[in-house]
Amino acid sequence: MARTEHATFAGGCFWCMVHPFDEIPGVLQVTSGYTGGQVPHPTYEEVCQQDTGHREAVDIVFDPDQVSYETLLDIYWRQIDPLDPGGQFADRGPSYRTAIFYHSEAQRQAAEASKTRIQAKFHGPIATEILPAAPFYPAETYHQDYYRKNPVHYQRYRIGSGREQFLRQHWAD
Template sequence: MSQLQKATFAGGCFWCMVKPFDSYDGIESVVSGYTGGHTENPTYKEVCSETTGHFEAVEITYDPERFSYEKLLELYWQQIDPTDPGGQFHDRGNSYRTAIFYHNDEQRLLAEQSKKELAESEKFSKPIATLLLEAKPFYPAETYHQDYYKKNAFHYNLYRKGSGRADFIDKHWGQ
């Protein structure tokens, strides 16, 4: 029996970062929340004020024997614009930047390798701006943000399309 592990990714609006990871065998949970900042137990309003230092992120609990960290990284890159240092799509500001928060040296090395491979692939004409940062405490977001794509499917789909995320992913990854 393997030990469950955590992976933490910031990819702009956390609503759009849950669904891509949520339905795979070996992924136990995907939680929307905040990490990387200095305020304990921040609220959504505080994070949006850009005063907490936090990113909107997802914390994924997974079984590495059934779904590898490498597969998580591959899936992560396909959900974001990794070349945008100022946010994601229509969401601007530090709380919407992209980052991989590594939980150990193995994750750090794998994240560095996958970022390097993406840069060398020349899939994007601009440099990869996604940050690689050591994991900090993760604070789950308010209940109404959890599983937003399930609870508010119409609004979620409208937002994903209207923000430009859906078209970007389709253009670059054919999804």
């Protein structure tokens, strides 16, 4: 039986955070959901009201013998605008702010080191927070694997929100 760990990342709309991790060898599961807030078992509607303290996030179950946490961090940074403190792309408000939620001291240290590396690439302060993991609540079923269930709408959203253009411009390498 494989040893597993969790990685939890908030990167704006959780629809856009599943696909980049979903097909990585060693990633066993990617779940869209909510974390970091004070309301147990929030609904999408409650989180959208921006007063529960939750962020849209993904919880990734991975086999560290197949994929490192550092690799997952590198993938994460390439999905977001790390300078934006008010949300991500067209999605604004506290529930769309970026954060890395660490599950161990080793993850915290790796996240801090990765943030330092990312800072060297961007001008301006990195807004992405590094926070201790909090309870994670899976989102409603219709949000899970959205990119597979609704590929046309998903792609239109990535382009229309500005995410696709930003990622191409800043992460073309």
